[in-house]
Amino acid sequence: MWTVIVAVDPNANTSLLEWVRDQGRDAVQEVLEVAHASQIPNVLTLRSDQPIALWLSTICPDLPQWAQVIMTLIQHRTAPTRIVLLAEGTPDGVAGSLGSLAATPLATAATVFEGQTQPDTGELIYDYAAIGDALWGSAAPVVPPASGPSVEVTRAMPGSASAPASAPDIPDHAASAPSPSSRPVKRRWWGRAKTPPSAPGAEALDAYEPRVVRAVLPASRLIVVVGGKGGVGKTTVAASLLRQAAQRYGSAMGIDFDYLKPNLALHFWPIDARMPNIDELFDSIEIARTAIRERGIDEDTERRMVGEWIERLRPPEPGVFVIPGPTRRLRVSLPPERTPGYVLDWALAQSDPVVVVDTDPALDEAAETALTRAGQDGVIVLVTTPEYDALAEADRVRQQMVQGLGIPDERIVLLVNHRGSPHDAVSLKDIRTVHLPNLELVGNLPWVPKAANAALMHQRAIPWPRKVRWDHILVALTGRQPDRHARKRRESRVVGRQ
Known part of the structure; x- marks a missing residue:
C-alpha cells in the first residue's frame, strides 16, 4: 500500500486528494498534502519504511533548491519510491517546462507529465489516468537505490549529481490497483494548503530513548x-x-x-x-x-x-x-x-x-x-x-x-x-x-x-x-x-x- 504525497502548489485544492483516495483506494493507504518543498524530507524520514509516491509540480516553492536533498533521501530509503512530476516551469525564470529542475537527478528519475493549456480558459488538462498509473499502478517504475551504504546529504544544487540508472521492477510488497478512469480531469485550484499530519505513533517517544524524527537538511557543520x-x-x-x-x-x-x-x-x-x-x-x-x-x-x-x-x-x-x-x-x-x-x-x-x-x-x-x-x-x-x-x-x-x-x-x-x-x-x-x-x-x-x-x-x-x-x-x-x-x-x- 502506497503513501501518496501531493506537493503540487501552495494552493492545491482538496479535490486532488479526494481523487487520489477514490481512484487509488485499493492501493493507497494514506494521502498527504504539503505546501513547501522543505516539508518533503521530513515526511520521507518519518515514513522511511513505507512505499511512497511523490506527486510534485515544478512550481512547488523552493523545489529546485531541495531537489538534490530529496533525491538523496529517496535513493537511501528501504521502501520503494515513485516520482511523478508536472512540468509547469519554475518561478526562477529558467526557460523550459521543467525550468531549473531539468538539470537535476530528481527530474531524470521522475515520470514527467506536461499538461495541455486550454486557449479559452488557460486551464491545464492532464491525462489523470496515466498519472494514476504512475503513482500506484503495478507496472510503474520506482527509483533505484544508491550504490553505497552510507548517506551524506549535501546542499541542494541543480545538476550536482548524475542521473540514476534505469528503474527495476516494482517489489512484490507494493500493492497494485485497477487503472482509474481514462476521462481527462481539469486541474482547478481552490482551498488552502494543509501541513502533513504527524506519523502514526510519533507522539509515543520513549522517555529514555531519543529517536530521530527529523532530518535537518541541507547538511550542517x-x-x-x-x-x-x-x-x-x-x-x-x-x-x-x-x-x-x-x-x-x-x-x-x-x-x-x-x-x-x-x-x-x-x-x-x-x-x-x-x-x-x-x-x-x-x-x-x-x-x-x-x-x-x-x-x-x-x-x-x-x-x-x-x-x-x-x-x-x-x-x-x-x-x-x-x-x-x-x-x-x-x-x-x-x-x-x-x-x-x-x-x-x-x-x-x-x-x-x-x-x-x-x-x-x-x-x-x-x-x-x-x-x-x-x-x-x-x-x-x-x-x-x-x-x-x-x-x-x-x-x-x-x-x-x-x-x-x-x-x-x-x-x-x-x-x-x-x-x-x-x-x-x-x-x-x-x-x-x-x-x-x-x-x-x-x-x-x-x-x-x-x-x-x-x-x-x-x-x-x-x-x-x-x-x-x-x-x-x-x-x-x-x-x-x-x-x-x-x-x-x-x-x-x-x-x-x-
Whole structure:
C-alpha cells in the first residue's frame, strides 16, 4: 500500500486528494498534502519504511533548491519510491517546462507529465489516468537505490549529481490497483494548503530513548546550542555533542560564546589548570583600537590578531579543539565589537567536520552572531528541561529568534534534558503539542543522577546510558553518517595541532 504525497502548489485544492483516495483506494493507504518543498524530507524520514509516491509540480516553492536533498533521501530509503512530476516551469525564470529542475537527478528519475493549456480558459488538462498509473499502478517504475551504504546529504544544487540508472521492477510488497478512469480531469485550484499530519505513533517517544524524527537538511557543520534559562544543561549538551562528534567524525571544534558564564572549558581542562584566557585577545584588540584611534585599526589586522591567538591553543583532548570563554572573574568580560564574528569565521574556515557553539541565554552580540549564521547555514539546538518555567523561557527564546532575528523554525530543533528528578515533569506529548509545537524533537536525555556535577568535578565525559543514541542525534543535526576512520583522523589532527 502506497503513501501518496501531493506537493503540487501552495494552493492545491482538496479535490486532488479526494481523487487520489477514490481512484487509488485499493492501493493507497494514506494521502498527504504539503505546501513547501522543505516539508518533503521530513515526511520521507518519518515514513522511511513505507512505499511512497511523490506527486510534485515544478512550481512547488523552493523545489529546485531541495531537489538534490530529496533525491538523496529517496535513493537511501528501504521502501520503494515513485516520482511523478508536472512540468509547469519554475518561478526562477529558467526557460523550459521543467525550468531549473531539468538539470537535476530528481527530474531524470521522475515520470514527467506536461499538461495541455486550454486557449479559452488557460486551464491545464492532464491525462489523470496515466498519472494514476504512475503513482500506484503495478507496472510503474520506482527509483533505484544508491550504490553505497552510507548517506551524506549535501546542499541542494541543480545538476550536482548524475542521473540514476534505469528503474527495476516494482517489489512484490507494493500493492497494485485497477487503472482509474481514462476521462481527462481539469486541474482547478481552490482551498488552502494543509501541513502533513504527524506519523502514526510519533507522539509515543520513549522517555529514555531519543529517536530521530527529523532530518535537518541541507547538511550542517555549524551547531549552535541555546537555552531559555540557566540550569537546563545547555553547556553539558554542548560538551557532549563536541566529544561525540570528535569520536564519530574524527574531530570537532567548540566555541564558548557564553561570556557571562563561560563553563565549556571546565568540561575539558582540570579545574586547577591554567586554562587559556581569551581576555588576553580582547585586551590586545582594545589596546590596538585605542592606540590608533585617529586612523583606526583595519578589519584584516583584527582578524589576523584573532587567528594568531587561537592558533597558539592546544587541544585539551584527542580530536577536540576548544576556543574557551574568559577566565571567571569578579567582573564580566565582554568581547570588543565584531570580535565574535571574527572567531566564528576562523573556526568555520578550518577543516573540522563539526563546529559546536555554546551561547548565552540573554542572546547578546556573540549569541546573535552565531544564531544568525546558523539560521542561514546551520542548526540551532534549543535545550530545555521539562518544567513549566523552563518551557516558558524556551518559548520566549524561540520567539526572539524567529521574530527578532528572522530565523525559520525549520532551523531550530528541540532537545529535552531530564537533568533533575523525572517526577512532576511535563510530558513529551504536551511539550510537542502545547508548549513548543513548532519544533521537532531530536533528543530526550534521561535522568542521570549527579552525572553533570561529576563531569565538572573530574573533567570526564558524561556517563550517558547506551540508550542515548548520540549517533542518531548527530546524524539528524548534521546529515553526516559516522566516519569509519574517525580514530585515525582524530590522531592525525591532534598531531597537526600540537
